[in-house]
Amino acid sequence: MTNLGHLRNRDAVLRMSETEAEERAAVVDPDDERMIINMGPQHPSTHGVLRVTMELQGETVLRSKPVIGYLHTGMEKTAEDLTFLQGPTNVTRMDYAAPLFTELTFSLAVEALLEIELPDRSTWIRMMMCELNRMSSHLLFLATNGMDLGAVGMMIYGWREREEILRFFEKVTGLRMNHNYIRPGGVAADLPDGWREDIQNILEILPQRLEQFDVLMTGQPIWRERTQGIGVITTDEALALGATGPILRSTGYAWDLRRAMPYLAYDQVDFDIVVGTYGDTFDRYAIRLNEIRESMRIVEQCLELMPEGAYRSEDRKVTPPPRARINESMEALIHHFKIFTEGFKAPPGEVYTAVESPRGELGCYLVSDGGAKPQRMHIRAPSFANLQTLPHMMHGGLLADAIAVISSIDPIMGEVDR
Amino acid sequence: MSESTSSLDETTELAESDEDPRDTVKKLHGVAVTDSKGQIVLHPAAEGYHDLIQLLVEEGYAVCVDLCGADHLGNATRVLPAAIEPERFELVVNLLDVRTPRRLRVRVQIAESDPSIPTISDIHPGAEAMERETNDMFGVCFEGHPDPTPILLPDGWEGHPLRKDFAMGTIPVQFKAVEGR
Numbered sequence: 001m002t003n004l005g006h007l008r009n010r011d012a013v014l015r016m017s018e019t020e021a022e023e024r025a026a027v028v029d030p031d032d033e034r035m036i037i038n039m040g041p042q043h044p045s046t047h048g049v050l051r052v053t054m055e056l057q058g059e060t061v062l063r064s065k066p067v068i069g070y071l072h073t074g075m076e077k078t079a080e081d082l083t084f085l086q087g088p089t090n091v092t093r094m095d096y097a098a099p100l101f102t103e104l105t106f107s108l109a110v111e112a113l114l115e116i117e118l119p120d121r122s123t124w125i126r127m128m129m130c131e132l133n134r135m136s137s138h139l140l141f142l143a144t145n146g147m148d149l150g151a152v153g154m155m156i157y158g159w160r161e162r163e164e165i166l167r168f169f170e171k172v173t174g175l176r177m178n179h180n181y182i183r184p185g186g187v188a189a190d191l192p193d194g195w196r197e198d199i200q201n202i203l204e205i206l207p208q209r210l211e212q213f214d215v216l217m218t219g220q221p222i223w224r225e226r227t228q229g230i231g232v233i234t235t236d237e238a239l240a241l242g243a244t245g246p247i248l249r250s251t252g253y254a255w256d257l258r259r260a261m262p263y264l265a266y267d268q269v270d271f272d273i274v275v276g277t278y279g280d281t282f283d284r285y286a287i288r289l290n291e292i293r294e295s296m297r298i299v300e301q302c303l304e305l306m307p308e309g310a311y312r313s314e315d316r317k318v319t320p321p322p323r324a325r326i327n328e329s330m331e332a333l334i335h336h337f338k339i340f341t342e343g344f345k346a347p348p349g350e351v352y353t354a355v356e357s358p359r360g361e362l363g364c365y366l367v368s369d370g371g372a373k374p375q376r377m378h379i380r381a382p383s384f385a386n387l388q389t390l391p392h393m394m395h396g397g398l399l400a401d402a403i404a405v406i407s408s409i410d411p412i413m414g415e416v417d418r
Numbered sequence: 419m420s421e422s423t424s425s426l427d428e429t430t431e432l433a434e435s436d437e438d439p440r441d442t443v444k445k446l447h448g449v450a451v452t453d454s455k456g457q458i459v460l461h462p463a464a465e466g467y468h469d470l471i472q473l474l475v476e477e478g479y480a481v482c483v484d485l486c487g488a489d490h491l492g493n494a495t496r497v498l499p500a501a502i503e504p505e506r507f508e509l510v511v512n513l514l515d516v517r518t519p520r521r522l523r524v525r526v527q528i529a530e531s532d533p534s535i536p537t538i539s540d541i542h543p544g545a546e547a548m549e550r551e552t553n554d555m556f557g558v559c560f561e562g563h564p565d566p567t568p569i570l571l572p573d574g575w576e577g578h579p580l581r582k583d584f585a586m587g588t589i590p591v592q593f594k595a596v597e598g599r
Contacts, residue, residue: 013564016565017568018572072571074586076580081586348495352523354483363484365510375488380483380484385547417570
């Protein structure tokens with residue numbers, strides 16, 4: 001028995017090179033009712049630069065193929081030229097909607113190689129910031145998903161709510177996006193004064209706004225017509241194609257790395273895994289909406305349980321000496337200088353770490369040859385694997401529904417192309 | 419982490435049953451096993467790789483979560499089991515068992531002189547895009563792949579960017595000419 005047998009339609013994928021597709025698209029054969037068209041890479045609903053080559057018969061999508069690579073900038077190659085401390089600045093630009101998760105998985109990989117333990121507070125800060133980031137990422141999804149399906153007002157509402165969280169991120173990390181906040185050895189800075197009030201404020205605003213979204217979309221007949229039963233995928237198909245996150249959970253399979261293989265302090269907080277039933281576009285929408293509520297529960301518990309202590313490791317190998325020491329000690333100054341110029345060396349070895357990002361399993365495969373830079377750094381991007389489900393979801397559906405399906409995968413092209 | 423430790427113990431027990439007493443290398447399905455920071459790593463030969471992946475699916479490792487290449491040119495620090503001959507390229511496959519949450523990694527050595535290996539996309543359709551990416555980046559050819567076209571690089575790109583001898587920033591950016599201009 002192979003996974004291939006789990007696919008309902010093995011022919012759903014249009015296997016054709018870009019050049020061939022371009023040539024085929026230019027030829028019009030009156031006897032052939034099938035037609036090849038290109039959607040994107042500049043289509044507004046393609047979330048950046050996704051191009052989908054589709055074979056149509058009338059308005060029905062037969063075979064299709066996501067064409068990617070328009071945003072490829074060789075970030076894995078760049079990573080080989082950056083020290084372990086500089087690494088997060090690079091990886092944070094992959095998934096730009098959820099940058100903290102890529103920083104986290106990279107930092108966890110470096111820490112696994114170095115075999116260093118972190119203080120509790122840094123772990124809890126990481127967890128709280130990541131859950132806030134999950135909320136902002138899902139809010140961005142709600143905004144774009146609404147926009148793609150014609151609920152244009154939703155775009156503004158989603159971005160408004162997301163901005164509340166990004167404002168908090170700016171206060172903590174200095175930047176709205178691409179934070180470089182989670183670093184090997186802990187986080188860049190402690191939480192600022194008044195962080196509790198800021199988070200309580202966010203937790204107060206959001207529930208009523210989410211209820212407004214329910215009124216605007218969840219219970220609305222037009223919304224349901226456009227999403228229910230569209231882009232269906234089964235559990236076996238999702239697993240065979242390596243799809244994780246909300247796509248796998250929408251099929252009713254409760255797989256979440258936070259529960260299955262807990263990292264950080266997820267085994268100490270209480271939350272539910274949201275699953276769907278039918279594996280359709282509506283389920284994927286509803287899962288993300290309700291995951292915002294679950295993330296809020298985790299953040300609430302972080303507020304209560306946030307331990308006191310250091311926000312980064314005390315290990316002098318990865319952490320520069322405190323500012324006061326630099327002023328009085330020459331050695332401390334040299335130490336500080338060395339960490340930020342040469343970087344610290346990681347012992348030879350290889351490791352794979354994975355975290356549950358808003359899009360699924362986000363992994364980092366890191367190889368060290370004993371130097372201060374990785375020998376090889378590979379990011380297992382969830383969107384990259386999830387995009388492979390697209391032809392199977394669109395097969396036999398209408399062209400107009402293709403937009404809904406692409407949107408429901410929530411691909412972030414920065415992480416797909418890296 | 420606790421799950422992977424417990425499954426490692428199982429591996430050890432399995433290994434003892436069919437192990438040659440003179441052989442100190444731990445084995446699973448006749449393939450050398452190592453431990454990397456508490457994670458299980460299998461080191462099959464290129465010939466046995468496809469069958470091993472099939473065997474592991476039946477054992478529960480039914481999800482191919484990640485597949486990538488690595489270029490170890492100039493890396494003298496790599497530790498491999500005694501029976502495994504180090505080669506320049508490595509194919510790294512991360513497998514996941516979703517029923518009893520555990521992970522396993524397969525590392526295959528690929529010779530520079532003949533960088534080819536059977537595809538596993540007939541077992542794991544999800545590996546298809548990942549194999550195309552590895553082909554782009556390292557020039558590893560996957561025999562029997564249903565769609566061996568470039569995925570991240572443009573059609574007709576020369577070279578394999580993630581190879582260690584592909585220098586950064588020294589070649590001009592390659593663009594396709596636009597016809598009629």
